[in-house]
Amino acid sequence: MNPYKEILNLINEQEEWRSNCLNMIASENLTSLAVRRAISSDFGHRYAEGLLGGKIDDLQVFDRFYQGTKIFDKVEAIAMKFSEKLFQAEHANLVPVSGAVANLVTYHALAEYGDKISGLSIPCGGHISHSRVSVAGVIGLREISYPFDNEEMNIDVDKAKELLLREKPKIMIFGGSLFLFPHPLNELREIANEINAVMMYDGAHVLGLIAGGKFQKPFAEGADILTSSTHKTFPGPQGGVVFCKEKFKEKIDNAAFPGLMSNHHLHHVVGFAVALAEMMEFGREYAEQIVKNSRVLAETLYELGFDVLCEHKGFTQSHQIAVDVSRIGGGRKIVESFEDANIIINKNLLPWDSLEKTGNPSGIRIGTQEVTRIGMKESEMKEIAEFMKRIAIDGEKPEKVKEDVIAMKKGFNKVHYCFDD
């Protein structure tokens, strides 16, 4: 077949398939038509090396290296202004092209070769970009892991204090990829002051919840820096951002440009600006529904016999649910059989797993942000839990459940919480 046609066919195939799926990977989302318009616009063909100069309210002063950016400059300034408002940030840098790059920008700005950073270990929910196997390793940082309370699924504050006083990391990282409950920023701020560490909050997973006022407020609770992806609970195009206190502005901006990037992806910034406008209008309602949906899904799964983590804490305060499936075949088998039924989730290490179990960990992680965005509510969460039970506990053939998944999904293909009407 003509390769051009083959690729177009594959695009169609992907869209057809995933529109018939329950997409519940916790790091994904759908963008509105308006965001898609932005990312396919002319901005995606252009360069705007350099940073916005001057004050955001004073649009005349720009420090660009190329001509042709006068319209983009206005969009970027609006996006910065909205970001500052929505996240109570004193400054926004929209240059990073992904969440991992946003973390690298922060490390490059504020740490030096050989410095220590503290964060969660990967089985406890830390992201690879918090460790030397990924971007932290690029500049030779050494990670130390917070002691973790497996019952509470959170950092053990008292033990963490001892560790931090002893090890004195340069950057204390909070946030993670398996992230059920807010992290103890307030409780550890004093220690950060004492050891002169910067508090960085990686909000990649929960940015949409923060925007909707439904998770923690990183800056109000003591964070100096908030890094994030723009496309997990926050429903923007794929990209990254660093928000910071004014005193870190110059270092962060220089680390982003010219430090690590030449051009930033303009279409991503423009799409992000549209998503910010959506979140300012609909964010609260959207975030509230996500958390309600997570809790109902978790509760129903639990009642149906799944080992959902943290029953004593109401299971979750975020878009995520963690389930220990070691009793019923392990993570790999469960996610593969769910995929055969068009239910897309990921297998996940749990705190008691070693890294060697990455291929078949004890857990699965389920995210409710995307199904919420297409209008699903509590009753649909109960239906989804039933689908999962039929496969994982009753042993029904996934192909049979798939028919019911497709039938259910038919009523839910419109993106909500946006201006698309």
Ligand SMILES: Cc1ncc(COP(=O)(O)O)c(C=O)c1O
């Ligand atoms: C906590 C956390 N930080 C950073 C990242 C990296 O984000 P990106 O994929 O946008 O580079 C992820 C990705 O899932 C994440 O979970």
